[in-house]
Amino acid sequence: MARLTDAYFNKTKEIVRRHGDKRVTYAVFMRRPVIATPRLMVDFLNETARARGTTFQLDLQYKEGAWVGAGEPIAYISGSLYHLVDLETLYLQKLGAPCVAAYNAYAMCVDLPKAAFLAMDARHCAGAEMAGMMAYAAAVGSDAAKREVGAVGFVGNATDATAHYFGQALGRGTMPHALIGYAGSTVRAAEMFRETFPDEPLTVLIDYFGQEVTDTLAVARRFPELAAEGKLAVRLDTHGGRYIEELDVARSYAVLEKHAPNAIRGYRTEVELRYLIGTGVSAAAIWHLRTRLDAAGFAKVKIVASSGFTPAKCRAMAIAEAPIDVVGTGSYLPESWTETYATADIVEYDGVPLVKIGREFLMRKKSEK
Numbered sequence: 202m203a204r205l206t207d208a209y210f211n212k213t214k215e216i217v218r219r220h221g222d223k224r225v226t227y228a229v230f231m232r233r234p235v236i237a238t239p240r241l242m243v244d245f246l247n248e249t250a251r252a253r254g255t256t257f258q259l260d261l262q263y264k265e266g267a268w269v270g271a272g273e274p275i276a277y278i279s280g281s282l283y284h285l286v287d288l289e290t291l292y293l294q295k296l297g298a299p300c301v302a303a304y305n306a307y308a309m310c311v312d313l314p315k316a317a318f319l320a321m322d323a324r325h326c327a328g329a330e331m332a333g334m335m336a337y338a339a340a341v342g343s344d345a346a347k348r349e350v351g352a353v354g355f356v357g358n359a360t361d362a363t364a365h366y367f368g369q370a371l372g373r374g375t376m377p378h379a380l381i382g383y384a385g386s387t388v389r390a391a392e393m394f395r396e397t398f399p400d401e402p403l404t405v406l407i408d409y410f411g412q413e414v415t416d417t418l419a420v421a422r423r424f425p426e427l428a429a430e431g432k433l434a435v436r437l438d439t440h441g442g443r444y445i446e447e448l449d450v451a452r453s454y455a456v457l458e459k460h461a462p463n464a465i466r467g468y469r470t471e472v473e474l475r476y477l478i479g480t481g482v483s484a485a486a487i488w489h490l491r492t493r494l495d496a497a498g499f500a501k502v503k504i505v506a507s508s509g510f511t512p513a514k515c516r517a518m519a520i521a522e523a524p525i526d527v528v529g530t531g532s533y534l535p536e537s538w539t540e541t542y543a544t545a546d547i548v549e550y551d552g553v554p555l556v557k558i559g560r561e562f563l564m565r566k567k568s569e570k
Contacts, residue, residue: 202249206290217283226279226549228556228563229293233271233540235300236307237263238341241334242296246278246288255284266345269300274563278545289545297543298331298535299338305533306342308512310352312519313528318343319373320358321507322531329362336363339533343367375401378438381409387416388423395424403427404434404505413437413445413486414493421499434503436529437490441481441509445489453478453485457521460488464521476517482508484521491524505529511536 203211217223229242239261250257257280263269275296278285310318320339326332336358343354357373358364364372376394384390391405403424407416417435427433439445444453457465457478464484468474477484487506494502506518507529514532518525535541548556548564556563 202287202291206287210287210289214283214287217286222281222283223551224279225282225285225547225551226277226565227285227289227545228274228548228560228565229276229278229296229543229545230272230274230563231269231297231300231543233301234304235269236303236338236342236345237261237265237267237269237275238299238303238338239263239276239296240265240341241299241337242276242292245292245295249288250280250284253284255281257285266303266341266348268345272562275300275543277548277565279549282547282550293543293545295334297541298538299334299341300543301535301541302335302338302533303342303345305512305535306339306355307345308342309510309515309528309530309533310343310346310354311350312512312515313525314346314350314352316525317353317527318355319505319527319529320355320363320367320531320533321374321529322534323358323360323363325531325534332360333363335531335534336360336366340366342533375404375436376406378406378409381406386410387412388419391420391423402432402434404436404503406438407435408437408439408445411443411446413439413490414447417490417494417502418497418499421494421497421502428499428502431501431503433501434505434526435490436505436507437482437486438507438529439481439486441479444480445482445486447493448486448489450478452489453483456485456489456492460492461521461523464517467520468517472513473517473520476514477521482506482510484518484523487518487523487525488521503527 246257260277262274322335323332339355346352347354357367357369359374360372381390384393405420407413421428424433464477503526505527506525510528510530511532546560554564
């Protein structure tokens with residue numbers, strides 16, 4: 202434990218050992234609005250207290266999944282200063298980033314309440330511990346959106362290790378671009394998957410050869426029964442360096458003018474406009490693919506959209522009422538890491554209120570005692 206925390210906390214622990222312990226209360230807070238995700242911090246503190254033969258009193262000010270304002274204490278932690286002082290770094294690490302990620306996941310699910318989400322964050326995480334934190338955060342944010350607006354929310358994720366956060370035993374997914382290259386064609390990759398996993402629903406990547414429409418229709422015609430039963434989906438993951446097949450700037454404008462004219466008239470930023478009619482997986486691209494599927498008689502084939510689905514991109518898709526069935530995303534991870542910094546300050550020593558100047562807002566209200 203000592204090797205993982207800041208040296209000045211370890212030195213303070215030794216000073217307290219020599220000069221006498223005090224019972225203290227820490228206030229834990231963040232500097233931006235978040236969704237409360239305290240479980241990992243609470244579990245860590247309880248486990249550490251048991252290992253040290255002591256107890257910590259944790260007073261959570263917000264339930265898991267609740268909205269928390271900037272600067273509002275998320276929790277008060279009371280106990281022996283000797284046993285708490287060297288834990289601050291470690292428990293804050295388990296709180297800050299999940300709170301921000303949960304806020305992002307919540308916002309995305311609220312903006313696209315009819316779409317199912319798959320958490321595909323693991324590949325963007327700095328190791329297994331972070332992947333666990335982010336999966337937990339997505340699940341908490343999703344649950345909050347389900348409660349508040351009846352959103353479908355996150356229904357699964359990419360890895361077995363964190364599937365339990367979404368009520369699943371296993372991770373979900375079908376094929377990466379590597380399989381398409383290995384197979385030599387999009388249809389052949391779909392056939393290989395079906396031959397190997399005959400009982401699973403089939404989701405096929407369609408952008409490898411830059412023939413999103415052609416390959417989508419070819420796959421649907423190859424598997425008409427799956428298409429008719431709603432067990433076939435295509436995943437649009439076109440990168441931002443080009444338009445999908447059959448689209449360019451002018452055609453993208455025309456598509457949205459037909460299906461979502463208010464989106465074009467109401468966009469506010471250049472970023473929003475790019476999400477609407479730009480390269481890659483735009484709202485126009487999704488509308489165009491849906492139209493081509495429906496016209497070919499494949500109305501039950503689902504569209505999975507991925508590639509940079511941040512909260513901002515989800516808002517743009519909502520404005521355009523893009524017909525997305527599933528969003529695959531890891532982009533609820535915090536974009537600005539400085540926003541994830543949780544902070545703790547001691548607000549009581551042996552029952553006497555005391556905090557550094559400027560942090561008086563952290564003091565317990567009299568009614569909370």
